[in-house]
Amino acid sequence: MKQRISALFLGTTLALAAGGTALAQDKTVKIGVLTDNSGLYSDLGGAGSTLAAQMAVEDSGLAAKGWKIDIVSADHQNKPDIGTTIARQWIDVDKVDIFVDVLNSGVALAVNNLVKEKNAIMINTGAATSDLTNAQCSPNTIHWVYDTYMLANSTGQALVKAGGDTWYFLTADYAFGHALERDTAAVVVKSGGKVIGTVRHPLNSSDFSSFLLQAQASKAKIIGMANAGGDTTNTIKQAAEFGIVSGGQKLAGLLLFINDVHSLGLKVAQGLNFTETFYWDLNDGTRAFSKRFSERMKNKAMPSMVQAGVYSGLIHYFKTIDAMGGNPHDGVKVVAKMKETPTDDPLFGKGTIRADGRKLHPAFLFEVKKPAESKGPWDYYKLVGTTPADQAFRPLSESVCPLVKK
């Protein structure tokens, strides 16, 4: 399962030649891409995340400055126990400094504790649960791309404003689904809407007709899908089949990725509203990166926001340790430094990292294009709204994270 990619080698002679100061500093880094390499989320992270990490290493230019950076990657199979076992081995035996991706909220929360205990670093770009920067926040973790609070805030509010004031939730029955449902329900109620029911389905179900019939019978105006990946695409497809959308109810994809839209096809996905923080076709910077990325992917896929986050997070990490002059192998120290430094990369633009570990950037509300509006594969989104960085995420005043000084 484990794939080792020796990213870069550099003659030690170079380092020796550089003189005494270089010798004193340890310039080795090991990156661990812990992700779903084989299951329902593997298109969102998986091999693409490893590729993004590789591209970050190449683009950082650290090799030329005498750094030696290795990447390891492994499949946590969406199981927290497997995830922590791998993580433990990586930290204890393989001396991994930094974890990236770590999608699946169940796995992320488990690894979060371990990383804190061992003083390593996690830049989480894949998991959704907002607990990572709230009740479970840690001085070793940065939550980079998105979270359930942000998704709920952006999509939920927009839909209630548009008249969708009664909600029924179809929720994946684990940490992520529960968090997404909880955060969205709060936004719905706060915006004057009502939640009239919820049904929880096991992760990775193939048939949603029973659940959809219950949602249909509830007569709620909005059916909120608090699930992700293959679960969401199957729900959307089967909802069309059971005449839910033509019957006047609206589906709300609370977490959708570009890969899901690609998989559904525009004919089924058109008109869906949802929130992401990255889209390949946003500006010249995102387009240039995505084109390079897609050329190196086996299925020529454009990067998901999770994969883009791996790149962006690592670029910031590399900048920080380079400025520190060497790798102190001390998670708390590096993360504190990363929080002090403003972020800037072509994918997410300029941003900051908050005391609770939350990376701040704008959230984009997208609508899926009609087939006629699309110019070709992967041309899928229309931007319909932007929430500025300082309003997109949970305000610190609502935070229960002990790292936040009040």
Add this chain to the structure above:
Amino acid sequence: MQALYAQLLVGLINGSFYALLSLGLAVIFGMLNIINFAHGALYMMGAFTAYFLLNLTGIGYWWALIIAPIVVGIFGMILERTMLQWLAGLDHLYGLLLTFGIALIVQGVFQNYFGSSGLPYAIPDYPQIGDWRGLQGGINLGFMFLPIYRGWVVIFSLVVCLATWFLIEKTQLGAYLRAATENPTLVRAFGINVPRMITLTYGLGVGLAALAGVLSAPINQVRPLMGADLIIVVFAVVVIGGMGSIMGSIITGFALGVIEGLTKYFYPEASNTVVFVLMVLVLLVKPTGLTGRAA
């Protein structure tokens, strides 16, 4: 009460897939004594064949129903000729491990090239007669909105299941097959080519899996892991019904679909587990399965 009827019907629809798949497994186990773990991967190949037929050659759903089982069936027969036949007479475990390995390889190859999210395949919109658009749309039954396609799945798979049962239990060919399982040497002495019959039987079982794959393509995404997700449940169905019992696997398939549907209504969190709880209960009370013969 209305909701309950709807759940029963939905359960029956899922049961159709369980029945078709477990029937194929039962045929293969009954005749070849092989626990075919590659069944899920072959089911997935059926769906992918339908997808390729449509997108590469423009051949639509109705032809795919015939062509995909043949194509995948031939692939299955090649597997049987080149690999499985050497395992005849060995412990079940060898067949299980070999087919499990094949399944992993096939799934890995597909996932490598097509990712995990899957590909779209639409419900056929032809023939168009009056207001009918092929199998698209649905009928309002009063207690639920029944998609026409789902209704078609139930009826079609019921017909296929019964036809297979008839072929094996009631025809001359079926009699040869059953005899060849009991005593291959004696049947060979009558001048019947037993190895060829075995190959064809494996092809038939595999074809049934591929057919189920084509049927499910418009409902689910065409995904490399679609079979892996389903196969474990289907194995539980076969165990409950009794390994090798044709009628048993058909009836259990439909029945378990209904039970699962009811669980999704009354206690949805347990819907992925209920089949296995039943399996444990059946194994405790009647280890040969509900309709199975003693090994």
